[in-house]
Amino acid sequence: MTYGDAGIVERITPWALGAAVFLLSMASATGSMGVGSTLPVPVLAAVAAASGAAAVHARRSPWPLAAVGAVAYVWLVMWPAAVAASYYAGTRLHRRHLWLYGTVAVAVYALGGLVSRWSGGYRAVVAGTPGNVLLLGAALLGLPLVVGLWVRSRRQVLDAVREQARQLRREQVLRAEQARDQERARIAREMHDVVAHRVSLMVLHAGALEVGAPDDRTAEAAALIGGIGREALGDLREVLGVLRSQAPVRDPQPTLADLDRLLDQTRALGVAVNRHDEGEARPLGPTAERTAYRVVQEALTNVHRHAGDAETDVFVRYLPAELEVVVRNGPSAETDRGGLPGSGLGLVGLRERVELAGGRLETGPRGGHGFQVLVRIPAA
Known part of the structure; x- marks a missing residue:
């Protein structure tokens, strides 16, 4: 019922x-x-x-x-x-x-x-008659009274069982939350001890290389590596703050306003990137802008990893009700760059992020002419 x-x-x-x-x-x-x-x-x-x-x-x-x-x-x-x-x-x-x-x-x-x-x-x-008075009293008074008492006792037992079940569910949820918090704290400790330490070493070595670089080109590359490493540390601190259920420890997450800086960093790594804006630019919701930035970031990372010499176009289209982002790279003369390891879950995580924002993601090769990532996100 x-x-x-x-x-x-x-x-x-x-x-x-x-x-x-x-x-x-x-x-x-x-x-x-x-x-x-x-x-x-x-x-x-x-x-x-x-x-x-x-x-x-x-x-x-x-x-x-x-x-x-x-x-x-x-x-x-x-x-x-x-x-x-x-x-x-x-x-x-x-x-x-x-x-x-x-x-x-x-x-x-x-x-x-x-x-x-x-x-x-x-x-x-x-x-x-006395006998009928007793009989009627038992039938009309005693019997319904006993039935009412039995129904009341049964309801009390059922209420107690339901309350016990609710209490058990609350305790189970509490134990699950405690276990989740402990696991998140453990992951945060592992990430801090391993990843943050290694990225910090990378930044220190990049700084040392920048100071002692034999030429300007090497110094610029070292400075770029150091800057990217420091941004990675900032992102890592933010993730660790989330895992520890704390407030983020850095500035607000990047949005479309930071897209040019991301493209400049990619160009400095040797990837030819062209940006194309279509439609009337307007302020969008923070979720849409953060998702669009992360889409471009992940797509450019994959271009650099798998097609580093391929020219890439980034399209940002402001549609009436949606924001469309397309990252399209041409064919590469190089083979897959195996020196840059990846988890293999970049596009999977990207699809989850886009779907959580209410959008849809389409990825795939372009008939032998490179690869394309297309995302449409609600503009609200």
Whole structure:
């Protein structure tokens, strides 16, 4: 059953109970399912309607229904309201109020027996003899009260089981989060001890080479390597901050405004890169700009690794609702540059990043004329 179905049942049940109490009360008062009364039908219908109306609100408190049921039973031996009141007393009342209800109910049934005995006739036989009074009290008071208590106990057990299950789920989630945090801290330590140390050594050696370079070209290359290494350290510190659940320790991540600097660094490494902007440039959402920058960065890294001498074109197209980025390189005269190792997961991670931003990524060869990376990202 869905939550919507459960809500409909919750709303319908009180009214269905009220209708059932009304119909059974009329059957009891007219003699079909009880002792018939000689009162006018409108009077009987009014008492039955009062019983049904009280039954509709019995979930809030059984006392109004108990009061109506007591009057109806003593006056007319009308039993449905009394049965419903006893059931709801078992499900709703606490111990002290339950004892009070039981005492009053026993007194009401005894009074009903006396009134029936004084009335004489068929009513005295059915509801006025001591044996029948005890039997009716057990059937109309004791049995529904016991059923109500059983239902209440069952609900309490089920609620306790559900709460225990929720507690276990919360503890499981907490343990999983603790394990995740510990693993992230361990990875952060490993990255700091291994990767950061080696990149720092690279930057130091590049600085030493720049100072002692025999010519200007070597000094420029050493300065470029040192600058890239320092940026890599900044990126690494940011990643370590994320892994440690700390705030980033550097400036905001690069966006399209930093794209020219990235292209200049790539050109300094010997890759011919041309930038083409199409459409009216406009500010975009930070996610779109960061994703576009990372796409170009990864694509240029792959060009440098696999087709270092190939001319590359970078297209940034501002479409009405999207930003399209295309990185297209021509064929290379060189073979794959095996000296630059890679994880093999660059494009996989790039696809995940683009899809998280709500975009799509297309990659593939251009029919023997190089390789192309095409990305479309929502501009918002």
